[in-house]
Amino acid sequence: MEVTMVISQTVNAVFVPSLRTKRQSPKASLRKQQKVTSSEFCVLLQSCIEHRSLKKGRELHTLIREAGLERNRDLFPKLLKLYCTCGRVDYARELFDRIPERNLDTITWTAMISGYVGSGASNHALTLFVEMFGLGLEPDSYSFSALLKASADLSLHRLSTCLHSLIVKFGYGSGLSVGNALIHAYSSFGDVCSAQKLFSRMPDRDIVSWSSMIQACTLAKFFAESRTLFSKMQFEEHVKPNEITLVSLLPSCSFFSSLGKGQSVHAYAIRHGFDSNLIVCSALIAMYSRCGDPEAAFKVFNRLKKINIIVWTSMMEGFSINGRFQLVLELFKLMQDQGLKPNSITLIVILSACSHGGLIDEGMRIFEGMQEKFGIVPSTEHHACVVDMLGRGGRLKDAQFFIEKMKIPPTGCVLGSLLGACQVHRNVSLGERLANQLFRLEPYNESNYVILSNIYASVGRWDDVGRVRRLMALKGLTKPIGCSWIELKDKVHVFGAHDRSHPESQRIYGKLEDLSQMIVKAGYVPSTKYIFLDVEEDDKKRLLCSHSERLAIAFGLLKAPPNVPIRIAKNLRVCGDCHDAIKLISKVVARRFIVRDTSRFHHFSQGSCSCGDYW
């Protein structure tokens, strides 16, 4: 409110005197008006743009038109930008179309193009660019920056490379902003190599270049490289990280599932006053949660005074992946009590929490009330959550019925959820039908093949297992190799299944043997149904004992300082038998284990797990 008042005062202060001068000597005032007022208008417009004030902006526009300055070279592009940033690209386009093409210059075309990109209508931006190029107008560095963003938004890798060569041709190859836009575009395609090549050749680099390069590494899962860049920028090139740098870096810190790295970034945020920035905080909350420390995440959450929907969603997601499902629902209620409405992503998080927590009735109630209560039309993702919820709870028939009654066509993710449930509940015939449907729908999604092959294996149909595996090979798909890792003293130790490559392998297997004896005494019976290989029972039992997660656990027990929880991460789902075994190990050695799966955490303590064996 204050802002609009300031603007209107300024408008009056600037405009009223010029109105008065209008009635005096016309010639003198005209000159005066154009010289002084157009730049003053420019400042005012800028202020409307910054505060996204459409109302004041329209008033200003009227004043500008009356002053005969609408088509001023500086003001016209600014007017376009005003409408675009206020969410009215249509007004901007109308204004743009009122001027004959031949009278438009590159700057104006580019303003309109950027406006489309900024409003998420990148396709229109490209169409306009083609028109502009066809008229023989040369794009400038601003045009290229906007176009690169458009090509990134539309996932057009080829277009980005074409633009890159055009950029070089037009002589903008060493420009800072264009370079930054190129890094961003390449990183959005996961093409870190091109981004890195460009970055290393840039004559000038600023905070945006560094942050974008860090972001590129993080997105491509080059986590160690992100961190290296972070220290390099500070200690070798003396560039000061800002909040955006931290947000680009933070996801890298949770990968190894050890807290140290993320904590140091948090400390940096506190030292530099970034710890009340909501975006930094939601990244911190996600980082702590993904390191298996929801309490630390909650501390960050709790000291915020004003919380937006994304921060709430991050916190609820954090509790959810750490198995605190009741807490998720309590927070969800609290959030609504405070007058905040969930968005579509919040509801996915909530439904997924209900699914993983086995809170089926509650979940169904929330799903059914989505539209009426929150005004959100359920998308395929929400439907997939419900299918997962019913399927996980063993209600396969209900899940099938639910899919049949869907008002929108079921996508791969909806059917995939049900296929996953078929694996858990060993339903071969339904699994087969779904898998065949899915192979047509998404032929290159390897997880569907893996699940079907696991379903066959679980009932001993080894010929069919082989058939699915050959089908995968034919399509060039592979099953990811399982491994687990543990970080100790800044070093990551990775283990594969039955791995003997670690220098301390002998001690690890010795420890495993001890542990096996202890848990057998405590009542452990190996469950060979989790071995999806065609081998003898005894071999299966032996294979179970040296799964990668157990090797990492044994190593952790040998090496980690006493009394701290042992944190393990795995790139696949924890095997069900290992899950049983780790529960018992946590009891017999009186130790907490925090194991991260592909999708969630298992907090093992005193013989039980936070997931309640339902996952």
Added chain:
DNA sequence: CTAGGGTTAG
């Protein structure tokens, strides 16, 4: 008229 940012089912 330019560049980079947080939450998303299996």
